[in-house]
Amino acid sequence: MANSCAVIGVGQTQYKTKRLDVSMAGLLREAARRALDDAGLTWRDIDAIVVGKAPDLFEGVVMPEVFLADALGAAGKPLIRVHTAGSVGGSTAIVAANLVRSGVHDRVLTLAWEKQSESNATWALTVNSPFTTSLVVGAGGYFAPHIRAYIRKSGAPEHIGHLVAVKDRENALRNPYAHLRIPGISREMVESTPMLWEPIRYLDTCPSSDGACAMVLASEDAAKKAPGKPAWVQATAMRSEPMGFVRRDNVSPQAGKDCAADVYRQAGIADPRRELDCAEVYVPFSWYEPMWLENLGFCGDGEGWKLTEAGATAFDGDIPWNPSGGVLSSNPIGASGMIRFAEAAMQVSDRAGEHQVDGARRALGHAYGGGAQFYAMWVVGSEKP
Amino acid sequence: MPSDVNHVVEFPGGYTRSVGPVIGRFLSELRDGRMVGVRTSGGRVLVPPTEYDPDTGDDVTGEFVEVGPVGTVTTWSWVAHPAKEHPFDRPFAWVLVRPDGADTALVHALDAGVFDAGAEAPKFLKTGMRVRPKWRAERTGTIGDIECFLPEVTMINPQAKLEFRLSGGRALHRYLEGIAQGRILGSRCPVCEAVIVPMKETCPRDGVPTTEEVELPDVGTLTTYAVNNIPDPRAPEVPFVSGYVLLDGAGVPLLTLIAGVPADQVRMGMRVKAAWKPREEWSPSVGNIKWFEPVDEPDVPFDEIKDYL
Numbered sequence: 001m002a003n004s005c006a007v008i009g010v011g012q013t014q015y016k017t018k019r020l021d022v023s024m025a026g027l028l029r030e031a032a033r034r035a036l037d038d039a040g041l042t043w044r045d046i047d048a049i050v051v052g053k054a055p056d057l058f059e060g061v062v063m064p065e066v067f068l069a070d071a072l073g074a075a076g077k078p079l080i081r082v083h084t085a086g087s088v089g090g091s092t093a094i095v096a097a098n099l100v101r102s103g104v105h106d107r108v109l110t111l112a113w114e115k116q117s118e119s120n121a122t123w124a125l126t127v128n129s130p131f132t133t134s135l136v137v138g139a140g141g142y143f144a145p146h147i148r149a150y151i152r153k154s155g156a157p158e159h160i161g162h163l164v165a166v167k168d169r170e171n172a173l174r175n176p177y178a179h180l181r182i183p184g185i186s187r188e189m190v191e192s193t194p195m196l197w198e199p200i201r202y203l204d205t206c207p208s209s210d211g212a213c214a215m216v217l218a219s220e221d222a223a224k225k226a227p228g229k230p231a232w233v234q235a236t237a238m239r240s241e242p243m244g245f246v247r248r249d250n251v252s253p254q255a256g257k258d259c260a261a262d263v264y265r266q267a268g269i270a271d272p273r274r275e276l277d278c279a280e281v282y283v284p285f286s287w288y289e290p291m292w293l294e295n296l297g298f299c300g301d302g303e304g305w306k307l308t309e310a311g312a313t314a315f316d317g318d319i320p321w322n323p324s325g326g327v328l329s330s331n332p333i334g335a336s337g338m339i340r341f342a343e344a345a346m347q348v349s350d351r352a353g354e355h356q357v358d359g360a361r362r363a364l365g366h367a368y369g370g371g372a373q374f375y376a377m378w379v380v381g382s383e384k385p
Numbered sequence: 386m387p388s389d390v391n392h393v394v395e396f397p398g399g400y401t402r403s404v405g406p407v408i409g410r411f412l413s414e415l416r417d418g419r420m421v422g423v424r425t426s427g428g429r430v431l432v433p434p435t436e437y438d439p440d441t442g443d444d445v446t447g448e449f450v451e452v453g454p455v456g457t458v459t460t461w462s463w464v465a466h467p468a469k470e471h472p473f474d475r476p477f478a479w480v481l482v483r484p485d486g487a488d489t490a491l492v493h494a495l496d497a498g499v500f501d502a503g504a505e506a507p508k509f510l511k512t513g514m515r516v517r518p519k520w521r522a523e524r525t526g527t528i529g530d531i532e533c534f535l536p537e538v539t540m541i542n543p544q545a546k547l548e549f550r551l552s553g554g555r556a557l558h559r560y561l562e563g564i565a566q567g568r569i570l571g572s573r574c575p576v577c578e579a580v581i582v583p584m585k586e587t588c589p590r591d592g593v594p595t596t597e598e599v600e601l602p603d604v605g606t607l608t609t610y611a612v613n614n615i616p617d618p619r620a621p622e623v624p625f626v627s628g629y630v631l632l633d634g635a636g637v638p639l640l641t642l643i644a645g646v647p648a649d650q651v652r653m654g655m656r657v658k659a660a661w662k663p664r665e666e667w668s669p670s671v672g673n674i675k676w677f678e679p680v681d682e683p684d685v686p687f688d689e690i691k692d693y694l
Contacts, residue, residue, distance in 0.1 A: 130668075130672070131557050131560075132671060133639075133642065135613075135621075135640070136617045137615075138615065141613050141615075144612075145609040148653070149609040152653060195612075195614055196615055197612065197614065249694070251694060
């Protein structure tokens with residue numbers, strides 16, 4: 001049986017298009033300091049550092065963990081980098097949690113970030129090779145055909161994506177760190193924005209953000225000394241699958257289903273919709289909410305859009321999804337997964353401020369990445385497992 | 386334009402001025418490469434310092450405070466056509482700079498870079514921009530010890546370039562050999578019996594070596610697609626369609642460009658065929674196929690493609 005592990009500190013930066021006021025190191029330290037302050041600790045109290053980053057070409061810095069080691073307070077300490085594309089923030093938190101759960105370390109600082117303004121992610125996703133057709137369509141162009149397939153398979157009406165786009169941005173108005181803050185956001189506003197990759201309109205997409213997120217993870221003994229309420233890690237799971245294989249289900253990838261089943265089994269959850277109080281789920285394009293509702297077992301196949309339409313995932317719904325505003329409101333790619341994990345922890349430790357879901361005791365953090373290939377999930381709770 | 390000078394008055398040797406302890410301190414510090422202000426009894430820091438508080442007329446406190454050297458531009462004026470008396474012979478800006486720690490600003494010249502005469506003010510020049518003095522090497526204790534102000538360094542632009550030799554391994558090499566001859570090659574998995582294209586040595590689903598090379602026709606069915614409206618110099622003109630084509634007999638759809646049909650007439654299940662570049666342009670590259678375009682055949686029912694989405 002693994003040791004207990006708790007989130008005892010969370011730190012986030014302001015997310016915005018360009019953080020020209022800080023270097024990459026400054027950005028990380030801003031999040032790390034806030035997490036340390038929240039945990040009532042200093043750099044000296046940390047035993048190990050685990051960082052996560054999306055592909056190096058995204059911001060053009062190869063192996064940033066090397067030049068950032070001292071900025072992260074890692075001199076003389078173990079420093080590990082994790083890399084699983086867009087899901088990396090989640091995988092990073094899991095690697096960090098496992099260093100605590102295995103009894104190796106008492107206090108681990110984990111961080112993930114992206115300074116998207118320093119380069120161009122679409123360029124980085126489109127490096128020509130003679131082996132594959134390169135179409136310069138970006139992430140939206142990659143996911144649009146799979147969204148089309150979902151709509152065709154499920155018979156969802158065209159406005160479902162817009163409902164998610166509005167809901168998450170309304171939630172973002174409660175989150176002081178959110179990048180996109182659009183007072184008066186409405187379905188009409190979303191529908192009036194340009195069609196980028198049919199059926200994805202401009203406001204159905206996530207922004208491109210600079211930002212960092214950090215957490216301090218602690219053993220049971222260390223958590224007892226923390227000033228705030230701990231969020232206990234109740235279950236973690238990761239899965240991956242290749243990008244293309246015979247009869248791959250791009251709409252609801254098997255790796256996502258397996259990862260969800262594993263994390264629920266560990267947490268003793270039979271019905272996620274009833275037994276979780278809220279979820280922070282990686283939804284970079286609005287249509288991925290109904291798709292992931294199905295993939296994550298919150299409902300049956302083809303039923304996800306009905307939950308969205310009925311308002312089940314709204315802030316005051318029976319299972320609020322992305323009360324922070326989600327990836328649709330802030331997307332520093334490498335950090336986006338960790339933000340989901342951190343926000344889930346904030347909910348169950350009463351740290352979420354104005355976007356606190358009343359009485360949240362158990363929450364899901366979810367991240368996915370690559371061509372929907374890499375999955376990382378955790379369940380956190382106010383009770384020790 | 387002023388008329389040509391025809392009369393000059395000049396006092397031999399120049400006038401002398403005693404600068405007193407306040408201005409004198411400011412100039413002495415300038416000569417040492419520092420900027421100081423003086424504090425008023427109300428707590429304000431005046432730069433350049435004066436001997437009295439201009440608001441009240443009271444004496445200043447005599448407390449000198451090092452300020453800057455970085456400062457903030459509080460306002461500016463662009464000089465597109467410098468006169469010969471000006472500190473630059475190319476466009477520059479007059480700026481009011483409030484050094485960090487000061488409550489007042491001083492006027493000086495800002496070197497904004499090299500611009501042709503008459504150029505418009507650069508976009509980065511704005512109130513609030515951060516600047517720092519450029520000191521002369523030889524200083525004498527005058528405001529001219531600051532040659533000008535320069536924008537703070539806020540951004541650098543390191544260039545990066547990676548060079549490498551691509552090797553796709555045996556199966557992809559064989560696939561490109563085929564493409565160079567106008568053939569599309571796949572490999573069959575002995576377990577699921579499906580044909581994987583581009584060919585692979587191992588089935589990603591079953592994890593076993595593939596056993597049989599299979600040539601596929603260049604005709605197939607469009608399973609799903611995106612209409613792309615974001616222009617990019619490296620991409621086709623918008624709107625363009627990217628889609629997945631399941632070649633007849635294949636088990637995996639290929640990502641490709643769909644053309645030869647208006648974007649709004651593209652359909653799931655549409656039958657398509659490869660449009661090859663002229664044979665003399667072929668190389669071992671997937672680029673030999675320009676795109677897939679519709680053929681005059683009935684669409685394939687959704688049920689037959691739904692497991693390949």
